[in-house]
Amino acid sequence: MARLKQKKEDALWQADPSLPKHVAIIMDGNGRWAKKRGLPRTAGHAAGAETFRRIATHCKDLGLDYLTVYAFSTENWKRPPEEVSAIMGLLDRYLHEAIEKMERDGIRLRVLGDTAPLSEELRALIARTEEISRGITGFQANICLNYGGRDELVRAARRYAADVAAGRANDLDEAGFASYLYTAGIPDPDLIIRPSGEERLSNFLLWQSAYAEFYYTSVLWPDFTEAELDKALRDYLGRSRRFGGV
Ligand code: IPE
Ligand code: IPE
Ligand code: MG
Secondary structure, eight states: OHHHHHHHHHHHHHHOTTSOSEEEEEOOOHHHHHHHTTOOHHHHHHHHHHHHHHHHHHHHHHTOSEEEEEEEETTGGGSOHHHHHHHHHHHHHHHHHHHHHHHHHTOEEEEESOOTTSOHHHHHHHHHHHHHHTTOOSOEEEEEEEEOHHHHHHHHHHHHHHHHHTTSOOOOOHHHHHTTSTTTTSOOOSEEEEOTTOOSOTTSSTTTTTTOEEEEOSSOGGGOOHHHHHHHHHHHHTOOOOTTOO
C-alpha cells in the first residue's frame, strides 16, 4: 500500500514540468555527524559518500536532468593532510565503483574543478569516467572537486583574454562568458540545497547561482534522505520565480 502510494507520488512528481531541471547540493556536515557519534571525521565523509550515491539515484528516478554536488572546495586544502588524503581516497574508491556501474545505472558523471593538483591516478580515473559518460545519455551528476567559484571566474577571464589575444574571440556577452566556465553547456541550477544548518555559499557556483532558489536544512549530509530531498522539492514548487519580472 505504502509502495503503491509512493509509486503514485513518483509518477506525479515526474509529470510536474515545474520540477527543477538542475539541483545543486553543498554536501556539508560530515564532520559534525561523525563527532556526534564519537567517530573520526573521515567516517563522516565515508557516510556522506553513501548519501551521495542514494541521492543521485533518487534524482535520476525523479527525472531531473542534473545534480551538481560540492565535494571538495579550493579552500578545503586548509584541512589536516590526513583528512584531505582520506577524502581523496574516498573519491578514488567512488570513481572505481562508478566506472563499473555507471552504464548499468544510466548515470553520466562529470568532474568540475581544477584537477591539475590531484594525483595522477585520480586524474586518470576522472578521464576514464568522463570517457564512459560520453556513451550514456540522460541524467548527469557533476562532482565539484577542487572547485572554487572565484577560481572558476578567474580562469574563465584568463582563457577569454588569451582567446582575444590570439584573435579567436572578440566582444564578450553573458552567454559567451558562461561558455568559459566549468559548467559550459549545463543550465544554471534551479535549486541549491545546503544541509547542516550553515546558510552560506562557501564559494560554490557564484556565477551560476544568480537566480537559484536556496533551501537550507539543519539535517547533516550523512543523514540526508530521499524524503529530505522531496521536502526541498515541495518547498521549491511553492516558490514564485520571477527573474526580475512581475
Ligand atoms: C563537508 O563536510 C565535506 C567537505 C567539506 C569535504 P564537513 O567536513 O565540512 O563537515 P562539518 O562542516 O565539519 O560538519
Ligand atoms: C563547503 O563546505 C565545501 C564543501 C561542502 C565541499 P565547508 O564546510 O568547507 O564550508 P565552510 O568552511 O563551512 O564555509
Ligand atoms: Mg563543513
